[in-house]
Amino acid sequence: MAIAAEERDARRDAGARLRAARxxxxLTLRQLAQELEVSAATWSAVENGHTKIDDARLAQAAVILGADAATLRGTPPPVxxxxxxxxxxxxEPPLAGALAAFVELGYHGATVRDIAQRARLSVPGVYHHWPAKQDLLVALLDRTMDEVLTRARAARAEADGSVARFANLVECLALYHTHRRELGFxxxxxxxxxxxxxRTRIAAARQEIQHMVEDEVRExxxxxxxxxxxxxxxxxxxxxxxxxxxxxxxxxxxSGPAAIARHYVGFALDTVRYVQGEPTG
Known part of the structure; x- marks a missing residue:
């Protein structure tokens, strides 16, 4: 019974976030439903918490609404x-297939058929939830920036002093780009x-990370x-x-990710000409 109540609350909260973003x-409810190729009744049920929305449809809605997918999903930041x-x-299989195809062939070189083959789906199976190849790229880059920003904010907040915050940010970026190297690529x-x-929205997220590091160097x-x-x-x-x-x-x-991250913190401290005297972490 408790699990059912939690699921009901999660659906209601997700619906409220989607309604606010719409x-x-x-956009009217009917306009968004048409963009998503679902009935107005179905989307009304989603916004009212009566129907669960899957990750693929949520990512598609985020693209249409110009919203952050993690925010719509209600993903909590890491402790x-x-x-x-x-x-x-x-x-999800279409996103995994798109990631593999984009890394191997590049976005412009990859076709939806290439993506479908790597996802072990039919071409219509990919198109069922993802109207265009561009939507897959946007969803992957949204996923990338959502995760790296959340981790970077947590890394920065954990440290005291500009040097320690700078070192944490560098460690975080090095760990992310090794553990999640395909997304990073x-x-x-x-x-x-x-x-x-x-493009503007995702570029702004990239700039936020750049500014975090720059602020600590200036400080x-x-x-x-x-x-x-x-x-x-x-x-x-x-x-x-x-x-x-x-x-x-x-x-x-x-060298594994942890060793690479240690080396890169050292390289970064050399780059900013770290003066001994303040702890690095």
Whole structure:
């Protein structure tokens, strides 16, 4: 009985978030239902908590509404410390197939048939929930930015002092781009393939991470614990260094994610000319 009540509450909360996002986007219930290719009655049931929405449909709604999929889903942020922990990447078959195809062939080189083959689905099976290849790319990059931003915010909040926060951010980015190297790879290589308005929204999320690192470098310089004369450029170099990891790092190589992250924190501290005197973590 308790499980049923929790499920009912979760559906009601999800419906309320979707209704608010729809209204903010200026769409009527019928207009959104038409975009999603469902009946108005079905979507009304979703918004009223009577019907559960699957992840594929939710991701599609997020694209249409220009909203953050994790926010619509109500995904809680990780507890302190868990930003270092990574479980298996779980994606629905069409998204997993799209990720594999985009990494191997590139977005423009991959066809929906390529995606369907890797997802072990028919082409109509992919199109059933994903009207276009672009929707799959947007969903994957939304998933990427949702996760890396949540982890970066937790890593930064866990530390005291600009040096420790900077070191945590670098460790977080290095861990993400090794543990989630395929998502990181398309995050770095396929931004140019995004159409508006998704491109602006996802680019803003990337800029938020850049600004987090830049803010800590500027603060470190102000406090005299970092000595770089070019804090903005140094911060950009550090972030670029981390996001480039998927281009060469392999899980079969000699160094695992934790070792790579330790090395990269050292590289990053050298880049900003860390002055001994403040703990790094």
């Amino acid at each position: 209204r903010e986007a200026g 302190a410390g868990s930003w270092r922990e990574f479980g298996p990447l779980r994606l 398309i995050g770095a290589s396929e931004m140019r393939s995004l159409a508006e308005p998704a 470190g310089c102000r406090r005299g614990v970092m000595a770089t004369e070019l804090p903005k450029e140094a911060a950009r170099a550090v972030v670029t260094m981390c996001t480039a990891l998927p281009q060469w790092w392999s899980p079969g190589g000699p």
